[in-house]
Amino acid sequence: MKLNINQCAHIIGAVGQHTSVLVEGPSGSGKSSMLHMLAQQFPGHRPVYIDCTQIDVGDIQIPAVDHTTGTSTFYPNAVFGVHGEQSVLLCLDEFGKAPRSVQNALLPVILDRRVGNRPLPSGSIVFGTTNLSAEGIGDSLQLHVRNRMSVITMRKPNADEWIAWAMDNDVNPAVLAWVKETPAVLQDDDEVSQPDQNPHIWHRKDPSRRAFCTPRSLAAAGRVLNAPIKDEDALRATLAGLIGQRSAADLHVFVQLANKMPAWQAILNDPANAPLPDNPVACMMTVYRAVSRTTKETLDVVMTYMQRLPMELQAVFVNQLLRDPKRSTWSASNEGFTQYIIKNNWVYR
Numbered sequence: 411m412k413l414n415i416n417q418c419a420h421i422i423g424a425v426g427q428h429t430s431v432l433v434e435g436p437s438g439s440g441k442s443s444m445l446h447m448l449a450q451q452f453p454g455h456r457p458v459y460i461d462c463t464q465i466d467v468g469d470i471q472i473p474a475v476d477h478t479t480g481t482s483t484f485y486p487n488a489v490f491g492v493h494g495e496q497s498v499l500l501c502l503d504e505f506g507k508a509p510r511s512v513q514n515a516l517l518p519v520i521l522d523r524r525v526g527n528r529p530l531p532s533g534s535i536v537f538g539t540t541n542l543s544a545e546g547i548g549d550s551l552q553l554h555v556r557n558r559m560s561v562i563t564m565r566k567p568n569a570d571e572w573i574a575w576a577m578d579n580d581v582n583p584a585v586l587a588w589v590k591e592t593p594a595v596l597q598d599d600d601e602v603s604q605p606d607q608n609p610h611i612w613h614r615k616d617p618s619r620r621a622f623c624t625p626r627s628l629a630a631a632g633r634v635l636n637a638p639i640k641d642e643d644a645l646r647a648t649l650a651g652l653i654g655q656r657s658a659a660d661l662h663v664f665v666q667l668a669n670k671m672p673a674w675q676a677i678l679n680d681p682a683n684a685p686l687p688d689n690p691v692a693c694m695m696t697v698y699r700a701v702s703r704t705t706k707e708t709l710d711v712v713m714t715y716m717q718r719l720p721m722e723l724q725a726v727f728v729n730q731l732l733r734d735p736k737r738s739t740w741s742a743s744n745e746g747f748t749q750y751i752i753k754n755n756w757v758y759r
Contacts, residue, residue: 438624506540581632
């Protein structure tokens with residue numbers, strides 16, 4: 411069974427104080443971002459991120475000799491927080507790629523919530539992440555290690571889930587519109603029998619495909635499009651290096667259509683007369699941009715402009731605002747917005 415990222419984070423938060431959860435999932439699907447999500451859920455915990463591919467046993471604990479007693483003990487790395495009282499939220503990222511010696515050294519942390527003989531602060535939460543072994547990038551666990559954790563599988567977000575996240579993270583609207591129109595860019599490879607059925611994603615039968623679409627690379631493409639790159643060839647080459655030649659070419663079409671969007675300041679200055687896009691894709695990009703940029707103070711102005719667009723695009727704008735926990739509170743308390751929903755309730759049933 412495959413879970414989405416919110417379900418995985420919920421499980422970790424519910425059982426992570428006594429049972430370590432290892433989340434395995436496709437490369438670039440956002441597994442390590444759960445540390446940020448959980449930090450918001452547990453503000454009293456100190457987030458600790460450890461890349462298990464970058465440490466050795468000596469980075470976890472080192473031996474120390476007590477010359478008085480003639481015995482030795484192990485001093486744990488301070489990053490684990492064993493000397494303090496504040497609970498830690500510990501993410502063991504890329505655990506499956508760690509050398510076997512590192513995995514073994516971390517077993518007391520995973521099983522007993524201790525580093526050597528030093529316990530983690532009470533209430534600490536421990537979880538790990540790893541890639542799917544089918545991807546062939548070095549993830550493997552011995553049976554006795556796997557048996558110490560609850561191993562769950564995380565899927566990629568679907569287009570709507572990723573877009574909801576991307577709108578809150580300043581991803582360029584051209585990428586949002588392209589993902590909406592091409593949801594296959596977020597398809598899991600095991601849903602496709604042959605690589606040529608989906609040229610946008612990595613596929614286990616075509617390991618030569620070096621650049622492809624993942625939630626991570628799509629977000630990076632969005633940041634590239636926000637950068638001041640004027641040279642078209644340089645832009646396409648940069649995008650191809652992130653998401654592949656075919657995907658970059660397809661996305662570039664949407665980038666060119668983005669030029670047909672009205673300036674955001676023009677909408678805010680004169681929503682009743684600001685230009686309307688003459689292309690359906692440019693209209694969709696305008697809506698996504700509006701969702702990400704609208705504030706409590708500008709909602710009335712933006713709603714004036716939105717009501718000049720086709721009704722189905724108005725529905726996208728309203729629904730996206732209401733689905734976002736951060737925006738739904740102030741949008742639902744806006745009298746004009748509320749009256750609009752009541753008047754057009756048939757759109758949102």
